[in-house]
Amino acid sequence: MNRALRLLAEAALIAAAALDAGLNADPAWQEMTYAVVAVAALLARRWWPVPVFVLTLPALVVSGSVIATLIALYTVANRYANRWLLGVCGVLAATAYLFPGMDFDLLSADLLLGVIYATMTAAAPIFLGQFVRTQRELALRLTDIEAAREHERRLDAQAVLAKERNQLAREMHDVVSHQVSLIAVQAGALQVSTTDPAARDAAVNIRRLSVDTLDELRHMVNLLRAAGTPATELTPQPTLSDLERLLDGSGIETRLVGSAPSGMDAPMQRTIYRTVQEALTNVRKHAPGGVATVEFAQDDTDVTVTVTNTPPTRPTLTLPSARHGLVGLQERAALLGGTVRTAPRSDGGFELQLRLPL
Template sequence: MSSRPLVRVAVLALAVAEGVLTLISEEDPYGAVPIAIAVLALVVLERRPVPAFLATLPAVLYPGAIVPAIIALYVVSSRYRDWWIIAGCGLLAAAGFVFPTTEFAPSIWDSYTLLGVIYFTMTALAPILLGQFLRSRRELALRLEEVKEAREHERRLDAEAVLAKERNQLAREMHDVVSHQVSLIAVQATALQVSTADPDARQAAGNLRQLSVNTLDELRHMVNLLRASGTPSTELTPQPTLTDLERLIAGSAIDARLVGDVPDGLEPPVQRAIYRTIQEALTNVRKHAPGASATIEISHDDTDLTVTVTNTRPTRPTLALPSARHGLVGLQERAALLGGKLHTGPLPDGGFQLRLRLPVTAIGMARG
């Protein structure tokens, strides 16, 4: 019997209606007691199916109300998998249906009685089969849901495996190609630093060698992070912080100075965003404004933290270097993740300015 209130009320009403009609037809007031017991048994049928079924059998024997027994037999069949319980209840129900029709007659094996046995056995079998069908349907629905969840889990695992394979392949390509080229740059810079007698050339070669070494070091960290992406052990601790700004500016091979104070208490993602912004700005100055000087200004107020990198116009011829602007796109994405904005653009005097603005409420800055 369904747990929905309307269905429960309808079933009880049907059992009561059958009992009332049976009492009217039999004209025997004593039959009200087993009928009342059978109807009350339906109330506890969900919690105690087998005892409730047994309580409906007296009403079947006297005065002949069979609806409560059929309903109880259906619930027993839908709740239990043990065929001994189901078959036993079915036989009891069939016997109870047949017994009143014999009227204790000696000719129990006459044709009418045998037909009654067949009919009432089928009557008992119908709720059993219906209950088993609905039970199998529920179990099949649960199995299909489990299969769906398992397939979804396998799909996620396959996607993660593909991504891990692609990350590993990309990491190998980055290591094999980029590190090889940067290593050659470092070796040639070292050779130039040793062989040249020009102090300016020696200093430039030393800066070039140091930049190559730093690039290789960061490349190694990035390759490790790329290979570890998607695993619980992924850590960003090798990433630089604002304490490395002085080293970054000193090794930039350009005339750069830092203006303003770096606020305390910044979260690591914010520190990395500021560091990468300054690093990308200095890289662009070296590439696109040879001989220019740069000013890095960090300021903050009650609402925003602002990092501004401004460079003068180039003093040497600009080389045509490849650029896809991926660096600026990455900086814009970093800023957006922190709720900030990145502005870039040329200046009237031929210079260039990059400005990162982050809201104080989003960067976790310690307040005094």
Template sequence: MTRRVPSWLVDAVAIAAAAVEGVLTAIGEESITGLVVSMVAVLALTTRDRWPVPSFVATLPAVVFPGAVVAVIVTLHSVSSRYRNRWLLAGCWLVASGIVALPLFDLAPEFWHTDMLLGTIYFTLTAGAPILLGQFLHTQRELALRLDEVKQAREHERRLDAEAILARERNQLAREMHDVVSHQVSLIAVQAGALGVSTADPVVKQAAENVRQLSVNTLDELRHMVNLLRASGTPATELTPQPTLTDLERLIANSAIDARLVGAAPQDLEPPAQRAIYRTIQEALTNVRKHAPGASATIDISHDDTDLTVTVTNTPPTRPDLALPSARHGLVGLHERAALLGGKLHTGPTSDGGFQLQLRLPVGTARG
């Protein structure tokens, strides 16, 4: 693994080189003024990380007199490392190359003189080199951040795929359990009903009716449990407490998104409805974090006599996102949850470039 050079060491070398050049140049010119100007340029290097452009401007006089160029090259690199504005960088490049080449006008008889042209080319490249290096390092840092985001996104996709596989297995298990168990229990109920009709013994008739009624109740409970299994999409569903609306504030606070909650749901909602609302908001916030970096979100919960509505709306992203593949397992699961409760899920972009997810549940189903 390559070790990075400490930033303080780079700063110390740059300042020392600029100071040595300034002192030697001022001594060669035998000028106190040149020494003072050079020292001002060296002091400007200490503030280039916080104020790169003012520091660059402060180093320009040292280029004209006594002719020290190290400080301006270092500040040019700082400006290029901080900013992406092409006009700003082009302006700094032209100013720096022009000032560095300014003494040539006193030495060359005309602009088209060979020495003048070669000197201009040399100083233009000299001023352009730190700008190109700064842009390269800036791009390298951005690429490292993007690679880290890609790594996290791929890990998230792997978790989604694993959850989708588990959900399919649970659905298969639910269907098999329903087909096998309900068939056997139905036979028990039929046989008990036939026994109750064919016998004249009141004790046997009552026992047969009890068996038949218990079988019917068992079938109802079985269908309810199958619906719960098919609605579950996470591997921890069986062993951990299911989330409720009281967990919403913690979910929003831990989402790493600028999100706010507006409105509230009724207090007497059934647990399946509370889980559906929680999972819907959780998936919406996950999608905002994944597909709209830097966006803020508003979670609105409202209800009337017929419907309970949960709307999650996010603003357009403020940072560029990556075109990552997505199997949309989360939205598919939300549609299934809404359908099990007799509701609907709507998703789509907004007019300002954001996105909106809306869950609508019948109040009668949500309250039981």
């Protein structure tokens, strides 16, 4: 739409210049040639404004066709900010404007009025062109200022985020890491001092789980301290190839039924791994002594991972929980278009089912 309006405006200006030249030029071939050259030159004024302005001066001198010269002078003023160039072009335009009326007395008042009128006529397109040029530059400056302010706002937001992440990382390192380290140390001491084989195996398992937790905690602290930099991915990210090691190190009796379909991308593998990991964590917390089953199933459209556990066989310890783990699993599944369903079983156990579209 803007392009069509510009073309329409160009056509209107050239038509006005052609009408002015036709009305002022005599039928003689010389004046008509100058008029045609002046009007035709306007077609190239956006590419060569100064040469086009020069080509319009003969028609102004010979016949007084002023519109073509004014259009060309406006283009020069709109394109350039050099005062010397604009001054020379203005003087040339004013002088050429005076030539058709040079038959009056040099000492008369008509000459003074003619000079004033010629000066104002030449100055008007120069001032208008400079005004439009300045307005365009100010618009560009405002755009640059807005971009700079937006960049500063992003930097401020990133700085606040980095501060909050560093504070959280310090809290995790100072509090959680300290507590888990104490668990690992006490488990190691129990492993050495006890003579009960079952207690020794439990201490070994607790120590291994504590070490794995510290390792993941270290990766999480590094992630938080990255503060949005490109290296925010935990490295390495778990995949289904690590699932067997997860089951072996879970500290509970676990059975694996079926296998995951091949060719799944990394986000799906990571989601399945984290779901099984959270489910086994919940079994340890809420069903000690229970047996867990991880079952894979697949149909034409979905892959399903179901983690079930039998009722607890040992007393359950009351541990703090805000159910953030299940909420996180539901969010992970939703990002891939899947769902997470949890429900108690009739035998007193529990079931967690993850369904992801293939």
